[in-house]
Amino acid sequence: MTTDSPVSVTREGDLAWVTIDNPPVNATSTAVRAGLARAVAEVQGARVAILTCAGKTFVAGGDMSEFDAPPVEPHLPDVVQMIEDSGTPFVAVMQGNVLGGGFEIALGCAWRIAAKGTRFGLPEVNVGLIPGAGGTQRAPRLIGMEAAIDMAASGMMLDADALLGLGGLDLVAEGDLTAAARGFAAELPVRPGKVSEREAAPISAETLEAKRAAVAKRARGQASPLLNIDALQWAYLPFSDGQPKERKLHLELRQSAESRALRHAFFAERDVARPKAAEGAVPRDLKRIAVVGGGLMGAGIAVASLGGGLEVVLIERDAQAAACAADRVAGLIDGAVKRGKLSEAKAAEQKARFTATADYADAADVDLAVEAVFEDLEVKRAVFRQLADVVSPDTILGTNTSYIDPSEIFDGIPNQSRCLGLHFFSPAHVMKLLEIVALPDTSTDVLATGFAFGKRLRKVSVLAGICDGFIGNRMLAEYRRVAEYMLADGALPQEVDAAAREIGFPMGPFELQDLTGLQIAWANRKRQASTRDPALRYVTISDQICEADRLGQRSGKGWYDYVEGDRNPRPSAEVEAVIVGYSKVQGITRRSFDREEIVARILSVLANEGARIVEEGIAETEAAVDMVQIHGYAFPRWRGGPMQAAEELGWDEVAAVMARLAEESPGSWVLSERVRNAGGV
Ligand code: NAI
Numbered sequence: 091m092t093t094d095s096p097v098s099v100t101r102e103g104d105l106a107w108v109t110i111d112n113p114p115v116n117a118t119s120t121a122v123r124a125g126l127a128r129a130v131a132e133v134q135g136a137r138v139a140i141l142t143c144a145g146k147t148f149v150a151g152g153d154m155s156e157f158d159a160p161p162v163e164p165h166l167p168d169v170v171q172m173i174e175d176s177g178t179p180f181v182a183v184m185q186g187n188v189l190g191g192g193f194e195i196a197l198g199c200a201w202r203i204a205a206k207g208t209r210f211g212l213p214e215v216n217v218g219l220i221p222g223a224g225g226t227q228r229a230p231r232l233i234g235m236e237a238a239i240d241m242a243a244s245g246m247m248l249d250a251d252a253l254l255g256l257g258g259l260d261l262v263a264e265g266d267l268t269a270a271a272r273g274f275a276a277e278l279p280v281r282p283g284k285v286s287e288r289e290a291a292p293i294s295a296e297t298l299e300a301k302r303a304a305v306a307k308r309a310r311g312q313a314s315p316l317l318n319i320d321a322l323q324w325a326y327l328p329f330s331d332g333q334p335k336e337r338k339l340h341l342e343l344r345q346s347a348e349s350r351a352l353r354h355a356f357f358a359e360r361d362v363a364r365p366k367a368a369e370g371a372v373p374r375d376l377k378r379i380a381v382v383g384g385g386l387m388g389a390g391i392a393v394a395s396l397g398g399g400l401e402v403v404l405i406e407r408d409a410q411a412a413a414c415a416a417d418r419v420a421g422l423i424d425g426a427v428k429r430g431k432l433s434e435a436k437a438a439e440q441k442a443r444f445t446a447t448a449d450y451a452d453a454a455d456v457d458l459a460v461e462a463v464f465e466d467l468e469v470k471r472a473v474f475r476q477l478a479d480v481v482s483p484d485t486i487l488g489t490n491t492s493y494i495d496p497s498e499i500f501d502g503i504p505n506q507s508r509c510l511g512l513h514f515f516s517p518a519h520v521m522k523l524l525e526i527v528a529l530p531d532t533s534t535d536v537l538a539t540g541f542a543f544g545k546r547l548r549k550v551s552v553l554a555g556i557c558d559g560f561i562g563n564r565m566l567a568e569y570r571r572v573a574e575y576m577l578a579d580g581a582l583p584q585e586v587d588a589a590a591r592e593i594g595f596p597m598g599p600f601e602l603q604d605l606t607g608l609q610i611a612w613a614n615r616k617r618q619a620s621t622r623d624p625a626l627r628y629v630t631i632s633d634q635i636c637e638a639d640r641l642g643q644r645s646g647k648g649w650y651d652y653v654e655g656d657r658n659p660r661p662s663a664e665v666e667a668v669i670v671g672y673s674k675v676q677g678i679t680r681r682s683f684d685r686e687e688i689v690a691r692i693l694s695v696l697a698n699e700g701a702r703i704v705e706e707g708i709a710e711t712e713a714a715v716d717m718v719q720i721h722g723y724a725f726p727r728w729r730g731g732p733m734q735a736a737e738e739l740g741w742d743e744v745a746a747v748m749a750r751l752a753e754e755s756p757g758s759w760v761l762s763e764r765v766r767n768a769g770g771v
Contacts (some may be wrong), residue, residue, distance in 0.1 A: 092666050094732055095121060095124070095125040095128070096111050096112035096116075096119070096121050096122050096125055097109070097110050097111075097121075097122060097125025097126055097127075097128070097129050097219060099129045099132045100211075101136065102616055102635060103733050104137035104138075105137065105138060105139075105140060105272075105275055106133035106134055106136035106137060106139040106140070106569075107131070107139075107140050107142065107176065108126070108129045108133060108137070108139055108140065108141045108142070108320060109143065109144055110122055110125070110126070110141075110142070110143045110144065110149060111143070111144035111145070112366060113144075113145055114145070115147055115150035115151065115187070116143045116144070116145065116147060116148065116149045116150060116192070117149065117150065117151055117152055117153040117191075118149055118152050118153065118166055118190075118191040118192070118195070119153040119156065120147075120153075120156065120162045122165055122753045123164050123165070123169050124164055124204045126172075126195075126656035127164045127168075127169050127171050127172060127174070129168075130173060130176050133176065133178045133180075134176070134177055134178055134345045135178065136178045136276070137178070137275075137425055138178065138179055138180075138181060138275050138278055139176065139178050139179070139180045139181070139197060140171075140180075140181055140183055140271050140275060141181065141182045141183065141195070141491050142183045142267075142268075142271065143184075143185070143186075143438075145186075146185065146186045147185060147186025147187050147188075147525075148182070148185060148186055148187070148188045148192050148196070148204075148208070149182040149188065149190075149191060149192030150186065150187040150188070150189045150190075150192055151189045151190040151191060151192060151213070152166070152190055152191045153375075154217070154353060154356070154357075157217075157344055157349075157353065157612075158344075159434060161341065164293065165223075165337075166191050166194065166209045166223035167194075167222065167223040167224055167337055168197075168221065169195075169223075169335065169628070170194055170195055170197070170198035170223050170224050171198065171224075171286075172657075173178075173195065173198040173199060174198040174284050174285070175284075179199075179200035179201070179278075180198070180199040180200055180201075181199055181200065181201040181202070181203060181260075181271070181274060181278075181707060182195065182196040182199040182201070182202045182203070182276065182421050183203055183204075183267060183268075183270075183271040184202065184203070184204040184205070184207060184208050185204065185205040185208050185267055186209075187208075187209050187210075187211070188204070188208060188209070188210045188211070188223065188280050189210070189211045189212075189213055189222075190211070190212060190213055190214055190225070190641055191223055191224060193210055193212055193229075194221055194223040194225045194228070195223075196210075196223070197225065197228035197229060197232060197285055198228070198285070199279050201260045201274070201278075201279070201282075202258065202259045203259060203261040203262070203263060203270060203271065203274055204250040204259055204261075204262060204263065205250065205263050205267045205270075206250055206251070206262050206264050206397045207249060207251040208249065209247045209248070209249055209250075209252075210241070210247065210248045210249075210253050210258070211241060211245065211246070211247040211248070212225050212229065212242040212245075212301070213245050213247075214242070214314075214318075214340075215242060215244070215314050215315055215318050216243045216244060216352065216356075217349055217352045217353050217356060217726060218312070218313075218314045218343060218348040218349030218350075218351070218352040218353070219314060219340060219343045219344065219349055220242065220317055220318045220321045220336065220339055220340050220343060221242060221321075221336070221340065222336065222340030222497070223335065224286065224317065224329075224330075224333055224336065224338055225242065225316060225328055225336075226242055226321040226322045226324065226336050227239070227286065227324065227325050227333050228285045228286055228325075228326065229241060229242065229322075229325075229338055230290040230291075230322055230325040231285050231286065231288040231289065231290045231325055231573065231674065232256075232257065232258050232285050232288070233257060233258040233291070233292075233295040234256060234257075235251070235290060235291065235298075235322060235325070236293060236295075236297065236301065237256050237562065238322050238325075239301050239305070239318075239319055239322060242318040242319075242321075243301075243305045243315045243316070243318040243319050243322070244305060244315065245603070245651055251668075255419060258741070259276055259554075259675070260274070260279070265539050277757065278409060285465070285547060286329040286333070287329065290325040290326055292326075292493070292500065294524075298319075299497060299711040301319065302316065302319055305319060310591075310594045310596060310726055310728075311592065311593075311726060311728070312348060312596075312727075312728035313346075313348055313728075314348060314349070314727070314728075317339065317343070321335070321733065322334050322340060324336060324752065326745070333477065343535020347738045348484065348728050348729075350730070350734075350738075351727075351728055351729050351730030351735070351738070352727060352728055352730065352732075354535050354546075354702040354716070354730040354731075355717075355720060355727050355731065355734075356409050356733050357713075358711075358713035358714070358716055358717050358730075358731070359550055359717060361711070361713055362550065362551065362552050362553070362711075362713065362714050362717045362749065363545065363550075363551065364535070364541075365541070365553040365710055365714075366710055367528060367534065367537060367710065368534050368535075368537040368538040368541060368552055368553075368661070369534075370381055370534070371533075371534035371535045371537065371538035372535060372538065373535065373538040373539040373541065373542035374457065374486070374535060374536075374539045374542075375425050375457070376400060376457045376539065376542065376543055376546070377400065377401060377457055377552065378400065378401040378402075378403070378455060378456050378457055379395055379401070379403075379456050379457060379458045379459065379460065379543075380403050380404070380405060380453035380456040380458075380459040380460070380477070380481075380578070381384060381395070381399050381402060381403075381404045381405070381459075381460050381462060382404075382405045382445035382459060382460070382461045382462065382463055382473050382477065383405075383461060383462040383463035383464075384404045384405075384406050384411070384412070384414070384416070384418060384419070384446065384462075384496055385408070385415075385418075385462065385463075385520050386516060386517070387462040387490055387516060387756050388404065388415065388462035388463075388490075389404075389415060389419050389422060389518075390422070390514065390516070390517045390519040391460055391462055391490065391514055391518045392404050392415075392419050392444065393419055393422045393423060393426075393440075393518075393519040394514075394519045394547040394548075394549075395546075395547060396419075396423070396440040396441075396443055396444055397519070397547065397548070398441065398543075398546035398547040398548070399546065399689060400443070401443045401444075401650070402443060402444050402445075402457065403444075403446075403447060403452050403453050404416070404444070404446045404447070404505075405446075405447055405448065405449075405450060405452070405453055405731060406446060406447075406448055407532060407731040408448050409448050409598065411448070412446040412447055412448045413446065413745075415446050416444070416446035419444060419446070420441060420665050422519060423437050423440055423441060424437065435598055448481045449569075450476045450477060450479070450715075453477065453480060453481065454480045454481060455481075456481060456485060456688075457485065457486065458479060458485065458486040458488065458498070458539070458543065459477050459487055459488065460488045460489075460490060460512050461473050461474065461477075461487075461488065461489045461490060461491075461532060462490040462514075465491065465492060465493065467494050467498060467499065470489060470491065470494065470499045471498075471499060471501070471502075473556060474487055474489075474499065474500060474503050474706075475502075478503050478504060482498075483504060483508075484505060484507050485508065485510045485540060486509075486510070486536055486540075487500065487503065487508055487510075488508075488509075488510050488511065488512035489509075489511050489512065489539070490511075490512055490513060490514055490744070491511065491513070492513065492546070492560075492563060493558065493559060493563065494509045495556055496509065496527055496529055496556060497512070497529055497530065497556065500529065505742075506529060506530075506531040506532075507531050507533035508532075508533070508536050508539065509529050509531070509532060509536075509538060510526060510527060510528060510529060510532045510536055510540055511525065511526065511527025511528075511529070511554070511556075511679075512524065512525075512526060512527075512540060512543070512561055513525035513526075513527060513554070513562075514549075521721070521722060522548075522549055522550045522721040522722075523549065523550055523552065523562070523717070523721035523722030524544045524547070524551045524552070525551075525552055525553075525554045525560050525561060525722075526540040526541060526544065526550035526551050526552065526553050526554065526717065527554050527555070527560055528553060528554070528555060528556075529556070530603065535588060537553070541553075545678070550717055551711070552714045552717050552720045553709070553710055553714065554718075554720050554760060555706070555707055555708040555709070556708075556709060557703075557708050558705065560708070561703055561708060561709050561714070561715060561718045562718045562719070562722045564699065564703065564708075565696055565699050565700060565703070565715075565718070565723075565732075567721065568695050568696065568698075568769060569599060569692060569695060569696060569700040570599055570603075570611075571695075572691050572692060572695040572751070573586050573599045573600070573692070574628060574629045574631055574632060575627065575751075575754075575758075576683055576688060577629070577631050577669050577672075578619055578629045578631060578672060578673055578676065578678060579673070579677075579678060579680065579681065579683075579754065580673070580680035580682055580683055581682075581683040581688065582648045582661070582666060582669065582680040583598075583601075583660070583661070583665065583669075583682060584600075584650075584659075584661045585648065585685070585688065586598055586599065586600060587599065587600050587601050587636065587659075588685065588687055589685045589688035589689045589692065590692060592685060592689055593689055593692060593693065593725075593726065593729070594699025594725075594726025594728065595724055595725065595726065596724050596728055597724075600648075600649035601649070601650070601659050603648065603649060604642045604643050604648035604649050604650055604652075605642065605643055606643060607642040607643075607644055608632070608635065608636050608640070608641045608642050608648055609634070609636070609641055609642075610635040612632070612641075613633070614631065614754055615633065625757040625758070626757065627755040629672070629756040630672065631668060631672050634646075634668050634672065635648065635649065635665060635668060638664065640662075640664075642664070643657065647662065649662070649665055651664075652661055690739070690743070690747050691734060691747055691751065693735050693736065693738070693739060693744070694743075694744040694747035694748055694751075695748075695751070695759075696719070696725075696739075697732045697733055697735065697736035697744050697765075698748050698759070698761060698762050698764075698765050699745065699762075700712060700715035700716075700732055700733050701733070701762035701763070701764035701765060702762040703715055704761065704764075705762055705763050705764070712734075713731075713733070714731035715731065715732070716730060716731020716732065716733050717731065717734050719731045719732055740766035741764060741765065742768050742769065744765055744768065745765045745766070745769025746769065746770040748761055748765050748769070749769055
């Protein structure tokens, strides 16, 4: 036995124990694959080989850092085949997460047993791939086509009991797993036929079509979910035909833009959680927090915080408003119970950690206070003055403002090092993004605590500097601007929206405005009117739509017409007349925009603005910008965010598009250095 291999083999009578020890998650690295291949040879002669993993989990996937390079021998499909063909049969003994290659190894074993609570998955689809070591070929043969589609195409995880019910396990062990493995090995059932030699149970054409349609709808343009279904159908071919097809497609997909983008998103999520600005800082402990303002946002923040195990005191303007806010919070918790997302017991426990009050004194002992009152500088200032009077001088103070400069909000508050922006997205208990806004004096440990707070709330936190709209809303403004320019120059809302959906957004900018209402942005534009740069091209179509009382779905009409009881937008003749009329008054000869051009314009404007944001130090990295877009604005993850999309499109192409935009609307677009360099300007 070699001692430096992550796979060891020990004998115990007629048993052979094969143990994988490759922390942290026993990934199937080259060394693990080589170790397993050697182990198969070493166990020959034993009555049974027991395959286990050290630590908390069985093999929880492949080593993604190896995905960019050409695969190195021994390849996993060959190793799984060796296990399946081994004269000494293997039993997989599993705990923790059995994912991807881990599940494929288990499928090669003669038997599978697992600790209760073990979770199984084929998550390759989440990184734009299909399984590559027989997963799509063996899973349907073992657990049926429908369950295999759910796992491989939808990335659904099954727990041990569910897998047992599907015939995928031989035993779920309640107590000590090693003892259960010994017990199982002592009374070994008759060796079953190889999984690869079984027949996959047929699926009806209707069921398959229904599954395909459901997967396609969720995929929003992502290719790998449907490719997984295709590969699973090869399980109806002989294994010797289906398996090489799976492997070939797996290797092709590793080189795809989609897989690159999804892997980028995976690593970016990890990296944004550790901003350079808070490097080395130790977060403070958080136990009890205050949320001031219990409206739409405050209630959501409170619920997210309760979900993160914190005690929450919510402060409202008066007793009646506090009671309303408490109802809102209870309603959100009850809703989660109704949808099966939360147990009754957990709900009761969360409610017990919550109080609502109109008295700031009740918040005297909190570790952190988040303000989510009206978007009004004076109201917010007054809140922090009152908070500062009751809390300790180093209690962390956060504002959820969307647009007001936090430095102005905290002006005059003692000890500015404890102040920061905590910008949640609506609905705050659902949306994953949290922009953590650093003020000039915010201390690193306060920033680190902001990130620890976000982590407890299971948010993707992104550090942002101060500018109008921070990272996300600043980019949103540019997105809307380019969309409206296109209306003025010849496009119609339905054309722009269709192109945005083609990018993979669930909705286009105009449909989305109809859904959320046009009033707030209208009010904002009126407020900004006096300070707007006169050189900037300002299209008044939005204003005219609002003036025509078309304020969105709630007012029955907006950028589109709606008929009662139907939320589907219908193109509006009145809106078209406003748009065409505007172009005419401005002397613009309308021209048609094809979808490709609209897509390129939207992506280029987002990438250009993202680059400016990084160049100005508002975001630390381009990956951070991508995370804001994916987790706060529904940018399709499979494109990796606008910066990653620009990488794929080519920055020279982005530069060419921006040059055209700048030519059409002189003085209206500020080009990032990134774009200027790429365009040779
Ligand atoms: P909202 O109007 O639903 O709620 C505001 C709540 O604050 C009300 O319940 C009100 O009674 C309470 N309030 C007002 N003055 C108060 C005071 N002095 N003391 C205690 N409570 C007071 O507003 P919403 O939508 O929840 O927004 C709140 C803040 O969150 C705003 O600053 C907004 O910019 C920000 N925000 C809003 C988002 C949204 O999509 N609605 C997204 C991100 C941030």
